[in-house]
Amino acid sequence: MAEVTYYTEEGLAKLREELQYLKTEGRTKIANAIAEARDKGDLSENAEYDAAKEAQGLHEAKIAKLETVLSTARIIDESNLDTSKVLALSIVKIKNVKNGAVMTYQLVSETEADFKSGKISVKSPIAQGLLGLKVGDIATVSVPAGEMNLEILEISR
Known part of the structure; x- marks a missing residue:
């Protein structure tokens, strides 16, 4: 299936x-x-x-x-989604703990992903590390360059 x-x-x-x-x-x-x-x-x-x-x-x-x-x-009916944690279609504002860089991404399906417009696939390493976490949590994400610690600053729809 x-x-x-x-x-x-x-x-x-x-x-x-x-x-x-x-x-x-x-x-x-x-x-x-x-x-x-x-x-x-x-x-x-x-x-x-x-x-x-x-x-x-x-x-x-x-x-x-x-x-x-x-x-x-x-x-996805966005009106019924919980904004207290990161889910598919969440718009997440994150901060790289190491260098302080702040980024905002929307987690979308693979075919909708467009990095230039801030949309990343829910199957990407960053999104996988963020899913299910709440504001204030720090995600440790494995990326090709090593590990990144990302603090979740804000979750919206």
Whole structure:
């Protein structure tokens, strides 16, 4: 059985849009590329045709994966979430105990993660170390550079 993943309404809408694009325009582009390559002659020696067919296979695999993700996706009702501890979709303000750097992250699903906009995956090492903790707790997180101690300053939605 596939793993249930939790999304914001915005994140789930983006996935649905991407799937719709892949099923319509994406498939049309692949079909056109295959037809164009087929028109160039002998298929047994046509590298362009082979590449187009391979691209089609990858495209269909991506569609299947998105359909699986969407079939197990659940929207989190943020109004019922406990803000006393860090959960998925929490916005957490943390401070690196060692250097005093303050950062704010929102814990989101893997597909919604975007570090530049402050959204990190709930499966990332930092998020895993923060989940379930409360304001004032210090999380020891293993990262590639070693261990970090992060103090939770604030939790919001």
